[in-house]
Amino acid sequence: MNNKQFLSQIEAAIQSGPYSPTWSSLSKYEIPQWFKDAKFGIFIHWGLYSVPAFNNEWYSCNMYIQGTPEYQHHIDTYGPHKEFGYKDFIPMFTAEKFSAEEWITAFREAGAKYVVPVAEHHDGFQMYPSELSHFNAAEMGPKKDIIGSLKEEAEKQGLVFAASSHRAEHQWFMGNGKDFESDIKEPLERGDFYWPSVQQQPDQQDILSEPYPDEEYLEDWLLRTCELIDKYHPRLLYFDWWIQHEAYKEQVRKMAAYYYNRGAEYGFPVGICYKQESLAFGSGIVDVERGKLSEAKPYPWQTDTAIARNSWCYTETLDYKSGREIICYLCDVVSKNGSLLLNVGPKADGTIDSKDGDILKEIGQWLSVNGEAIYESRCWRFAEEGPTEEREGQFSDGQETVYTPQDFRFTAAHGNIYAICMSYPADGRVTIRSFYKERDLNKPVFQGILRRVSVLASEEEISFVRDELGLHFQTKTVKSDYPVVIKIEVE
Numbered sequence: 143m144n145n146k147q148f149l150s151q152i153e154a155a156i157q158s159g160p161y162s163p164t165w166s167s168l169s170k171y172e173i174p175q176w177f178k179d180a181k182f183g184i185f186i187h188w189g190l191y192s193v194p195a196f197n198n199e200w201y202s203c204n205m206y207i208q209g210t211p212e213y214q215h216h217i218d219t220y221g222p223h224k225e226f227g228y229k230d231f232i233p234m235f236t237a238e239k240f241s242a243e244e245w246i247t248a249f250r251e252a253g254a255k256y257v258v259p260v261a262e263h264h265d266g267f268q269m270y271p272s273e274l275s276h277f278n279a280a281e282m283g284p285k286k287d288i289i290g291s292l293k294e295e296a297e298k299q300g301l302v303f304a305a306s307s308h309r310a311e312h313q314w315f316m317g318n319g320k321d322f323e324s325d326i327k328e329p330l331e332r333g334d335f336y337w338p339s340v341q342q343q344p345d346q347q348d349i350l351s352e353p354y355p356d357e358e359y360l361e362d363w364l365l366r367t368c369e370l371i372d373k374y375h376p377r378l379l380y381f382d383w384w385i386q387h388e389a390y391k392e393q394v395r396k397m398a399a400y401y402y403n404r405g406a407e408y409g410f411p412v413g414i415c416y417k418q419e420s421l422a423f424g425s426g427i428v429d430v431e432r433g434k435l436s437e438a439k440p441y442p443w444q445t446d447t448a449i450a451r452n453s454w455c456y457t458e459t460l461d462y463k464s465g466r467e468i469i470c471y472l473c474d475v476v477s478k479n480g481s482l483l484l485n486v487g488p489k490a491d492g493t494i495d496s497k498d499g500d501i502l503k504e505i506g507q508w509l510s511v512n513g514e515a516i517y518e519s520r521c522w523r524f525a526e527e528g529p530t531e532e533r534e535g536q537f538s539d540g541q542e543t544v545y546t547p548q549d550f551r552f553t554a555a556h557g558n559i560y561a562i563c564m565s566y567p568a569d570g571r572v573t574i575r576s577f578y579k580e581r582d583l584n585k586p587v588f589q590g591i592l593r594r595v596s597v598l599a600s601e602e603e604i605s606f607v608r609d610e611l612g613l614h615f616q617t618k619t620v621k622s623d624y625p626v627v628i629k630i631e632v633e
Contacts, residue, residue, distance in 0.1 A: 174411035180255035227325030240492025253509030304378030465504030515560035
């Protein structure tokens, strides 16, 4: 099928409904039930940038910016850019130890319910076969359909399969390579690896900034996205931030209508995760990059963050978070109606580093005991109590939040209330103030009947009292460095 025929197919699918490419129509979208219930997914950043494994996944951009550490590292390690450019990493990306089965097994055992591999990053190397470019993992490098393998294995093991596209930034991502003698030079044609490598760099914080992508590039972006939809039928599409640029608005509406109509045709609900204001509110799933919201929201949302603070892809200098920190992060996000998409960056050979693996096992062990407070849960009347204030907004997770024994996060599920103590007291003495007694029935406090209090990780029988200061009890055997889930059974 040529591009003209594909565009006609896209237009026909849009016209077939039920969604049209208007915000009014797209705002009738409803978030899938599976997403509301899943709460925890795995993001995967893996590609050519995993070969140099230096600083972060923006290596392909920064190696062409004179004066950066990546620029100098590249010369020192691989030689001048005119002799060894970014494209020359392709033959080195052989992924000889890649096993979709091993990856998905590790993610499932970590407790993840959905998986989101990056199908194409800013560098423009597609991790799946494409009719739009030969620069893809099926024809070059690994010579494997990475996305297809992950989809097949994810669905085999019961995980929801999704995909991520970061193509929009490719327009200008390696344009600085034209500032000096490198392997990026004109003429560049559509389908070339470096095309278009626009030399003028935008203000990345300005969604009205020049250079605007031209119609040819916008058309290519739409075709690549729709090709990904048609090939793999992902239940969720995740987009990085640049599609909120003014130039993408028309194409984003077309893509959303096409995708949502395809979902209706396939017979299962789908969704688009977007950052900032790339879509009109209500037409997709709000995502906060490396950050969260400080209070519960009436709408489901997602945060995407990584096991490491300083990179999304594997490097040799990763600053790892602890398993405990990530579990606390998950508890806080879920209590506020959010879901956590946690990134793992495999090595270039296709193996997952042992440190990543150990953290995934920690999370899985905790969820295997405490998952009933997370999966299929909803917000309770209160999301939290305690003195520790949460940082809100994107890129706010640079430092670990330190909790006290007075900090709790609440969820409700299965007819129960779950109070998650973020830092369990050494003496086992617990007071949950949100359950204080109040005779005034007009006050918005808990007025129900408490039948039983227990700790999910313990078989200890707990005696409790409830007074005007809260719900009180003391355990003798519960000791944990991780959040402790208190199950409160009510009539």
